[in-house]
Amino acid sequence: MKVVLFNGSRKDNGCTFTALDLVAKSLEFEGIETEILNIGRRVFNGEIEAVVKDASEKVKNADGFVFGSPVYWASPSGELVMFMDRLWAAGADFRFKPAASVSTCRRAGNTATLDVINKYFAYSAMPIVTSCYWNEVHGKTPEDVLKDEEGVQTMTMLGKNMAWILKSIEAGKKTVKQPEWVEKVMTSFIR
Numbered sequence: 001m002k003v004v005l006f007n008g009s010r011k012d013n014g015c016t017f018t019a020l021d022l023v024a025k026s027l028e029f030e031g032i033e034t035e036i037l038n039i040g041r042r043v044f045n046g047e048i049e050a051v052v053k054d055a056s057e058k059v060k061n062a063d064g065f066v067f068g069s070p071v072y073w074a075s076p077s078g079e080l081v082m083f084m085d086r087l088w089a090a091g092a093d094f095r096f097k098p099a100a101s102v103s104t105c106r107r108a109g110n111t112a113t114l115d116v117i118n119k120y121f122a123y124s125a126m127p128i129v130t131s132c133y134w135n136e137v138h139g140k141t142p143e144d145v146l147k148d149e150e151g152v153q154t155m156t157m158l159g160k161n162m163a164w165i166l167k168s169i170e171a172g173k174k175t176v177k178q179p180e181w182v183e184k185v186m187t188s189f190i191r
């Protein structure tokens, strides 16, 4: 089983990466393969279509996902939002695969950021994975993040919970049928 973790920061090795790396290490400890993709820098550099194409391929072969973002103005980074908008519009098939959001900020805006990211999962019938606190760390530098003992614990627990959900879904496949997908009703209230 494999989890793909998307880093929505422009920094490949900043605080978001550090948080995602903690989740990845915890997943690996539980026997789950991981891959961290630094998408924020590529989106910032104007590679959005190529990033979405690459990610769509990764999504097909992954069983779970983590989307991480730094807080910019109490919201996810514009790079992550653009990436997720395009990825969902491109029809990437996330249905029934578990996902988690992760955010990092110096001081405030983490929960608002997590709320925005979680809305994509809720639209796509994805079980949302949580931890022992909201999935957040604090810091301006990776060193700060590693000093955030509660944040480190939260990321580690998130990895364990994701592994548990993945293993439960896998074990359940023998006896529990996945729901049939519905032909979606699309209404408009503008007449």
Ligand SMILES: Cc1cc2nc3c(=O)[nH]c(=O)nc-3n(C[C@H](O)[C@H](O)[C@H](O)COP(=O)(O)O)c2cc1C
Pocket (backbone or CB within 6 Å): 009, 010, 011, 013, 014, 015, 016, 017, 069, 070, 071, 072, 073, 074, 075, 104, 105, 106, 107, 108, 109, 138, 139, 140, 141
């Ligand atoms: C444009 C911009 C906006 C930011 N807005 C906030 C904010 O609203 N609240 C906050 O606490 N930190 C804010 N920060 C700080 C970052 O969220 C924080 O340092 C984060 O951990 C950086 O993650 P990174 O190293 O992965 O980029 C902002 C940083 C930037 C560059």
